[in-house]
Structures are given as structure tokens and as C-alpha cells.
Amino acid sequence: MNVVEKAKEEVVNTARKIIQERLAFGTWGNISYRPVEDRVVITPSGIPYGELQYVDMVVVDLQGRVEDSRWKPSTELPLHLAVYRARHDIKAIVHVHSVYAAAFAIARQEIPVVLEEMAQVLGGKVPVAAYALPGSTDLGERAVNAFGDKGYAILLASHGLVAAGEQLGEALLRCRVVERNARILLYARLLGTPVLLEEKEITTLRDKYIHAYGQERNV
Numbered sequence: 171m172n173v174v175e176k177a178k179e180e181v182v183n184t185a186r187k188i189i190q191e192r193l194a195f196g197t198w199g200n201i202s203y204r205p206v207e208d209r210v211v212i213t214p215s216g217i218p219y220g221e222l223q224y225v226d227m228v229v230v231d232l233q234g235r236v237e238d239s240r241w242k243p244s245t246e247l248p249l250h251l252a253v254y255r256a257r258h259d260i261k262a263i264v265h266v267h268s269v270y271a272a273a274f275a276i277a278r279q280e281i282p283v284v285l286e287e288m289a290q291v292l293g294g295k296v297p298v299a300a301y302a303l304p305g306s307t308d309l310g311e312r313a314v315n316a317f318g319d320k321g322y323a324i325l326l327a328s329h330g331l332v333a334a335g336e337q338l339g340e341a342l343l344r345c346r347v348v349e350r351n352a353r354i355l356l357y358a359r360l361l362g363t364p365v366l367l368e369e370k371e372i373t374t375l376r377d378k379y380i381h382a383y384g385q386e387r388n389v
């Protein structure tokens with residue numbers, strides 16, 4: 171099995187996980203993986219995630235030309251491609267409308283770090299990209315600006331969450347952690363004023379996580 175075929179399997183498996191974990195429902199959300207520089211495997215448009223099969227995956231190049239598919243690519247293809255073109259270190263993207271992250275996106279508030287695990291896997295807050303219509307090339311440009319050079323998760327204003335990584339497992343983990351951090355932060359605000367982790371604490375947690383057990387990690 172070549173790397174593109176293997177990537178199709180990984181994208182399908184990740185799509186099943188985001189449904190099972192209630193990070194997404196129906197057809198909302200999309201996933202892509204770039205196994206080689208100029209090939210992207212992305213979920214198709216309009217097919218419920220629960221029904222997705224390996225053969226439904228769409229393969230495109232970085233300009234969005236469809237190479238192999240019976241379906242149209244996700245309508246958020248321009249967003250995924252814009253991020254891949256801007257960041258060579260990013261090879262996987264998971265986009266969901268999960269409830270708690272979306273609440274912050276709709277309030278257009280960044281998500282600060284309150285949990286150890288968010289400091290570890292992201293190393294900083296999740297910023298909000300300026301609003302643009304879903305599916306538009308403007309949305310892609312604004313997402314790229316929000317990711318910057320080093321970011322791995324952003325909110326799309328009035329829309330949802332985008333997390334990225336070198337592998338799909340990393341991008342998915344970041345979605346889970348941001349969603350959990352957002353949920354706990356909201357509850358903490360009901361109790362009073364949450365205490366955010368300080369920059370130096372976040373940096374220490376991130377560094378320890380990356381270098382844990384002598385293994386270099388990017389997550």
C-alpha cells in the first residue's frame with residue numbers, strides 16, 4: 171500500500187473517532203492529511219461521517235486539483251490548502267464544530283491555557299481568526315494569519331476549531347485537549363475568576379513534555 175492509500179485509511183479512522191467522541195456530528199467538520207509534499211487526502215463534501223469509507227476519500231494537489239475521487243472535496247478545502255501552503259511542518263488538519271470550543275469561537279474570545287495538558291500539547295493559547303464565510307479563500311488567509319509560524323490550534327470566529335500537527339493523531343489530540351480546556355474554563359468561570367497558567371509555567375510544561383523520557387516530540 172502506498173503512502174497516499176495509507177493516508178486515506180488514516181483520514182477515515184480519524185473521521186470515525188471524531189464522531190464517536192462527539193467532537194462532530196452529521197457532515198460538519200473535515201479532516202485532511204498530507205502524506206507527501208504535493209498530495210492532500212481530504213474528506214468528501216456532504217457525506218455523513220458515520221458512513222464514510224476508504225474509497226470516499228478525495229486526493230488533491232496543493233492547488234486543489236482533484237486527482238482521484240468520485241466525490242467533491244470538503245467545502246473547506248481552501249482552508250486546508252492555505253495552511254499546508256503556508257506551513258511545511260503541518261501535515262495533518264482536523265476541523266470540528268465541537269460545542270465548547272465553538273462557544274468561545276462564537277463569543278470571539280481566545281482560549282487561554284488553564285490545564286496542564288493544554289500547556290503540554292499546545293504550549294499557548296488558542297487565538298481567534300477574523301471572521302470569514304465558511305468555505306471561502308478569505309477564511310483560509312485569516313486562518314493562516316491566526317496560526318502564525320508556530321501555532322497548532324485556532325478558532326474560526328462564529329464557526330469552530332481547527333487543530334493541526336505532523337500526524338493526524340497529534341491534530342486529533344489537540345482538538346480533544348482544546349475542547350476539554352474550553353469546557354473546564356467555562357465551568358471555572360461559573361465558580362468565580364479562573365487562575366490562568368503563567369507564561370513561564372506554560373513554557374516549562376511544554377518543554378518537559380517535548381523532552382519527556384529523552385524522546386523528542388512535536389505534539
Ligand SMILES: [Zn+2]
Pocket residue numbers: 198199246265266267304329330
Ligand atoms: Zn466548519
